[in-house]
Amino acid sequence: MENLSLLALLRQQTAAKHRQVEQQAPISALMSADLDDDGYLDALFVLHDFVASAERSLQHHFGDQSSGTYYYLPRLREIIRDIHQLQGITPTYQPAMVEPCFYRAIGMAYVIEGSTAGGKILAKRLARQLRRDRNSGLAYFNFHRRGTWSLFQRWLKTLQLNSSQQQRCISGAMDGFDTLLAQQHSIYQQQSC
Numbered sequence: 001m002e003n004l005s006l007l008a009l010l011r012q013q014t015a016a017k018h019r020q021v022e023q024q025a026p027i028s029a030l031m032s033a034d035l036d037d038d039g040y041l042d043a044l045f046v047l048h049d050f051v052a053s054a055e056r057s058l059q060h061h062f063g064d065q066s067s068g069t070y071y072y073l074p075r076l077r078e079i080i081r082d083i084h085q086l087q088g089i090t091p092t093y094q095p096a097m098v099e100p101c102f103y104r105a106i107g108m109a110y111v112i113e114g115s116t117a118g119g120k121i122l123a124k125r126l127a128r129q130l131r132r133d134r135n136s137g138l139a140y141f142n143f144h145r146r147g148t149w150s151l152f153q154r155w156l157k158t159l160q161l162n163s164s165q166q167q168r169c170i171s172g173a174m175d176g177f178d179t180l181l182a183q184q185h186s187i188y189q190q191q192s193c
Contacts, residue, residue: 006166007156010110013170017177018114024184030122035129040137041086046183047115047140048079048091053179054108057099062109070155072109073148075116078139085137099172103165107172109152111180117149 004012021027026042029035055076062072080090099105119141126138134142161169 005157006106006159006161006169007110007153009166010107010170010173014111014173014177017174017181021177021180021184024181027180027184030126033129035126037086037130037137040126040130041083041088044079044083044086044088044140045091046180048076048083049093049183049186050176050180051076051079051112052091052093053096054099054112054176056096057105058109058112060098061102061105069158070109070152072112073143073146075112075140075143078143081139082137085132085139101168101172103161103168104172104175106156106159107169107174108176110156110169110173111176113149113152116143120144 022031026039026046029039030043032039055072055074058072059074062070065071083090099108123134123138123141123144126141127133130137132138
């Protein structure tokens with residue numbers, strides 16, 4: 001059996017969940033030709049709740065910028081700024097408890113950093129579709145300019161993890177995608193009422 005890198009394992013093991021997230025509204029609407037500000041705002045609410053649920057833990061595990069390795073740059077404030085630019089009200093949330101497992105936190109970071117990397121493609125598309133820029137509602141989707149995905153990928157390559165530790169990373173990533181799916185379902189149910 002081929003010895004896959006952690007990044008390759010994460011991609012392979014979470015591919016189905018990743019596709020589910022991309023295909024479910026309101027995230028799927030980001031690629032729609034008829035996306036408007038309201039649809040975009042719904043997607044921002046999902047992203048807000050998702051990032052809010054993980055950010056405290058990621059800052060706990062990866063918040064030391066002086067470490068010289070991967071560090072998590074908070075991005076919840078970018079989402080909040082975008083929500084306000086679209087005249088939305090910041091959702092209230094209870095920050096989740098800090099994930100005690102370092103390896104599961106790596107998996108969650110994979111989901112969030114990957115989302116940031118996807119912003120590179122979406123930022124251009126949303127700018128054309130909604131006629132917005134990073135100062136008028138696209139701050140989160142322009143977060144990719146900070147290079148955190150590249151930093152995260154390079155850091156992953158330096159890790160020497162055993163199979164049990166890798167499985168915990170994968171489990172954390174799966175939980176991250178499940179959280180996104182639950183947030184999408186919640187927004188959909190609120191719209192149906």
